[in-house]
Amino acid sequence: MTTAKRDTYTPETLLTVAVRVFNERGYDGTSMEHLSRAAGISKSSIYHHVAGKEELLRRAVSRAIDGLFRILDEPGAVRGRAVERVEYVTRRTVEVLMAELPYVTLLLRVRGNTKTERWALERRREFDQRVSALLKAAVADGDLRADVDIRLATRLLFGMVNSLVEWYRPHPEGAVTGPGGADGAWAVDDLPGTVVRLAFEGMRSAGR
Structure with a gap:
């Protein structure tokens, strides 16, 4: 060795x-x-x-969690209409995932078998609840469709975002490689915006 x-x-x-x-x-x-x-x-x-491998786990998932929660304090997440804020949070969540891919991947794979894993799962739920509250506010403002179940919308939104860890890989030439390999590459800057468009265009109220 x-x-x-x-x-x-x-x-x-x-x-x-x-x-x-x-x-x-x-x-x-x-x-x-x-x-x-x-x-x-x-x-x-x-x-x-x-002290051991659980301390390494705590440091790793903390890096991912801290990156996600910092988003919620950024100006784009606290100012403006709720729909603009939740779109901002979604876009930035994708950006953090891309920047901290190994750490976010680990966070999404914890199973709750240790104290650190249970803490991480609770923090994930807290983050999801904060985003869900923004979705509810956007519905109340009339910017998102009222006939969309918020719990379902939250699950679908994070299901799409979190699935990126399974196939997103940075490309050396500044693109990302999708499921189709090199032939399915997109410009890095387009991926967060694409996620937001796909997620919210179908949820926006008519005329909004």
Whole structure:
């Protein structure tokens, strides 16, 4: 096993490796030995930085969660009509997913078997509830159709957004590769806008 030089090794590089391994093997299927081999360092070196693999999980999902909740405090999420705010939040959620793909992927795959996973699931529910409240407000404003069930709309919206982790991969030339491979690539800047258009054009009230 190749040992990494101690002076070039950082907690951030360990976290990057841990997230990759968690996503490949599943959190439950990952041992400290797996992490040690993937990072190219001894287990004692890992324990020098973290208490164990659950701390790595907490740091990883916190990075994704913090990125999502920061969106809710941005000007576009708190100013203007509710429909504009929820469209903004949706667009930015896609952008955060694209920027933090491995971390958001891990967040969406937690199962609730540990204290950290249960905390992450609760925070996800809180984020979903905040978005659902914006959808309800947009319906009350008359900007979204009143005949659309809000709970269903919320599930469908996040179902579409969250599914991106299963097929979205950054393309070296500045495009993203979709399910069709290189032939199905789009410009990166178009993906968030496309999601918003697909999600909301069918929900907007006539004339809005």
